[in-house]
Amino acid sequence: MASILKVGDAWRAQVRRKGYKSISETFSTKAQAVAWARKIEAEMDARRFNDTRGLANITVKKLIDWYFEEVGTAHQFGKNKIAVLLTWQRTRGHISLADSSADYLTTFVRDRRKAGASGITISIDLTYLGSVFKSARDLRKLPLDLEPLNSARANMAHLKISTKSNERARRPTEKEISDLCDYLDKHSSLPMRDIIHFATESAMRVDEITRLRWIDLNETDRTIIIRDRKHPRQKQGNDQEVPLLGKTYEIIQRQPRPAQITCESRIFPVKVDTITTIFPRAKNALGIKDLHFHDLRHEGVSRLFEQGYQIHEVALVSGHRDWKMLARYTKIKAKDLHHARTKP
Incomplete structure (x- = not known):
């Protein structure tokens, strides 16, 4: 059972489960604390709980470095993929994985469009970053959620950013x-x-x-x-x-x-x-x-x-x-x- 303790004017909920690190959170009401604890316990019981606290210590740069070393030695990456991932490292490598939210990635989409990047280019940027996240989730068992990437891609449609490449019809005479x-x-x-x-x-x-x-x-x-x-x-x-x-x-x-x-x-x-x-x-x-x-x-x-x-x-x-x-x-x-x- 979770422990619900009153701390000053707030309520702290703490969940302990075998196989998981202890996790706690503070709320303004007891009802909120109880609801949160029940949700966490249900996810743990169903083996769906992902403890993302450790992601704050891992940056995008570090993860891409691991991807090059671990996955890149087994599969030869194309020049474009290498260039895109190096750009991620150079421009946004300091961001922690915990901060790679849907809002952050949607801001990335807006910034890329303002800089003149096409929809297909932005889509490729997200795809290559997604391949890094997926590999880290499967191979390193990091609790990475791919939904923020999917949400950012979906938001491109709301922003009227087409991901279809322009087909050329030019033929030389x-x-x-x-x-x-x-x-x-x-x-x-x-x-x-x-x-x-x-x-x-x-x-x-x-x-x-x-x-x-x-x-x-x-x-x-x-x-x-x-x-x-x-x-x-x-x-x-x-x-x-x-x-x-x-x-x-x-x-x-x-x-x-x-x-x-x-x-x-x-x-x-x-x-x-x-x-x-x-x-x-x-x-x-x-x-x-x-x-x-x-x-x-x-x-x-x-x-x-x-x-x-x-x-x-x-x-x-x-x-x-x-x-x-x-x-x-x-x-x-x-x-x-x-x-x-x-x-x-």
Whole structure:
């Protein structure tokens, strides 16, 4: 039984249960003290009581440090997840877990929006922090409640913050591609013309193109293996063999091969950061508006549909696991359906 004691003008309730640390609370009336004690005892009897007092001594920074060390050694985190969690540590790492309430997290949402972050970015911030909390709850048995995170996410709807990403429909014109290639021929020694055309023909991401290796080229079947292809859950080992359609095989064949091919010999030995720096400069110099290198992948997927390939065939080339995601890439005009379906 709980003990209810009068202390001055207040009432103190104290609960002792085997397997739990003693817990007490002070109230202005005896009725409040009794009601609180009964609630705590009922939660303990039902094994639902979470003693959160120890959370005040653990900061968000300390918990993320543990997450990197304990979970990060077993699973490779993506660059974006690492960057987001480091930002949590740098900007709000001093906050204790006990103070990570729904109100606090909703204030975080408001502050991020005022700073110009999109809804999808804010949602990702909460998702990654939630993965830390969930792991700590399951592995360290910390009495962490995920409801504040869920409440903050729900409040985004009340604040009219959309968590849906804006779908791009931008496709480069033939003239834009030609102008970009001509400009880069004059201002860069890198094989940017071949890289651009390879991107539009293969529908590969820029990091996939720069990681292609000579040892993964099957010249008999005209296929190549993309190592560690992007996957929503599997960060490593997601290797995929894809066909080299259109002119992609010819483009590869004219790349200079090293005298001795090793496991690390790349077909396009160019850094991603170099491409994503050179491409915007060329685009801006030519006055081309709102065009990203990733739009070349969009162009490549759209061309496959226009050539008559079925959705499962396009998915094999593009690497999409969810076929619904391909809808955002298929911006085919109604008049195109009058054309006869042909395959190259």
